[in-house]
Amino acid sequence: MAARRVGQKFVDFAAFAERVPPNQRAQFLALKSKSEAIKAKFTALPEKPKAIDWAYYRKRVPVAGLVDKFEKQYSAVNVPYPKDTATAAVEEQEKQMDKLAADFKVESEKRIAEYEKELAQWTTMIPFEDMTKEEFAETFPETLEQRKKYPHWPHYPYWE
Known part of the structure; x- marks a missing residue:
């Protein structure tokens, strides 16, 4: 099976689909269909090509030695498998x-x-409607300067 030698690694499209944003769903589906088509072509191919029947051609070709010459050249051809340079x-x-x-x-x-610590502080806090100024000062000490500058907050002086 050709898939064994070519597609040793596969893409988990189910996990991949979970991470695809909705606006890129069409691109993802196009990639998936193209990948499936290529995979189907490879799985349809046999592991080894069909053997050539040289005896048949020896009977049919009238030139003596021509088929033997082709057979010798054919067996000498070696197509190297591409080296993997990207996996590392x-x-x-x-x-x-x-x-x-x-x-x-x-x-x-x-x-x-x-x-979560901040959320716990907010959930256990007294509601604003029920707070006194002193409780507000204890709960939000970072507002001290603001309160010194505007002691009658939320009523700011009209000239500012």
């Missing part, structure tokens, strides 16, 4: 991206912990 680079990029993703995950978990 792709694997290196994959390792780098895995490291970047792991670092991003760690940083994201830190941010999530900070946001």
Whole structure:
């Protein structure tokens, strides 16, 4: 089967489809159909080409030695399989991206912990409608300068 020698790696289109944004869905489907068509062509090919029946041609070709000459030249032809020059680079990029993703995950978990702590503060806070000025000052100490500048907040002086 030709797929064994050519397509040793495959694309998981189900996992790929989950990550495709909706505006690029048509491009993804075109890529998938093109990939499936190429894969179908390769799987339809036999592993080895059909053997040539040289005896048949020896009987039919009137020139003596011509078929033997072609057979010798045909057997001498060696088509080299292309060398893989990209896999090492792709694997290196994959390792780098895995490291970047792991670092991003760690940083994201830190941010999530900070946001959860902040969310807990907001959910346990007294509602604004029920707060006194002193409770507001305790809850939001970063507004101290604003309160010193405008002691009657939210009523600002008309000249400013």
